[in-house]
Amino acid sequence: MKKTVYLFLSILLLSLYGCIRSEDNIVEVTNPTPISTKKGTVSGKVMAKNGIKPIGGALVFTFDSQNKLYHTYSNSAGDFTLEAPEGPRKIHIQTGDGSNFRSEFTITVPKTDNVVASANLTKLNQVANMAYVKGSYDEIEDIVTGLGYLVTEIDYNDLKVMSTLSQYDVIFLNCGSRGQSHSGTSTPNNDTEVYDNLATFVSNGGSLYASDWDVAYLLGGNNNTPACNTSGGFIPDALMCSTSTGSATTYTNCAVSNVNLANALGFNTLDIQYDLGSWQKIISYDVAFWEVLVQRNNEALMVRTNKFHSTGAPAMPVGNSANSGWVTICHDDNGTPVTITVNQSDLQAHLTHGDSVGSCTGVSTSGNIYYTTFHNHATGNIGNTAPILQYVILNL
Structure with missing residues (x-):
């Protein structure tokens, strides 16, 4: 009988152990768990400076107080929805590595709700100084200005002056520019000043775009x-x-x-018209150096690299002074590397987080080189290559 009473009392005590009385309320005692961060969302549409052209493939991101990255990408229509911690947040929009085109704004993220960023906040701003060399068959400057951005014309002889090149972050080499007047230079393949300067320009972070015949700037030749x-x-x-x-x-x-390019464009196949004879075919390339972005069967039609570096190039500042105070880093997002450009004042916090200076791929100090076998024509006969070239402009 005593054993039965003892068992009954034990069960009764155990049933009461999980509860305590606090004034008139019964409170269940549970193991404490950390309070999760309340999150909301920010949505909007990334647009070019002209306010007309939507920008696909733009990186949209923010951080919490522990330097955790929240990020997403705009789709081909420019639309994005970013999950973010509640409260005032600085939202960053970047294309490429963020050193040439970027915007940022502060917005209050509501708890478990969405806020829409107004169109004037989500326009992609130009930070880079950009220049082009006029060509005979190519006018990429028309695409640049059509997006609402600025680009300065320079000529072939300016490529021989490093102090001129160093003013720019991006240089466009239009197809046929080597066929222009070279002030008495009839054999550009002997212009070592040009090649040395371009090597120095890229090695110090400047980016180049060349199309069709202007592969000669990269590989040699005359026209x-x-x-x-x-x-x-x-x-x-x-x-x-x-x-x-x-x-x-x-x-x-x-x-x-390239998956990122296809997502930004909204299509993964296209027809390309080569309406001029003797265009430059890529016969072979080093797969460890070049990344193929567009191809037909096994033939590369558009390639890029950020792995060029000349060991003999002198170190010097290249680009717009507005870039001073900003640094490109490889951010570690739970084991996934993401290249972003941040304010110098935030660098130490990122380094403490485990990030590193420089792009997540390629040589940290080097710029990009894009080369396309196709180009835009003065007649406007470019079809679906137009959005590809827009992507190139914004991601150099």
């Missing part, structure tokens, strides 16, 4: 590059061979082989 291992250029011959052997034709079902 174009007629054969492999042509004299001149600043990229070693082993890294690419291009010859001016393309014939007038239309390439159908070309593949956008």
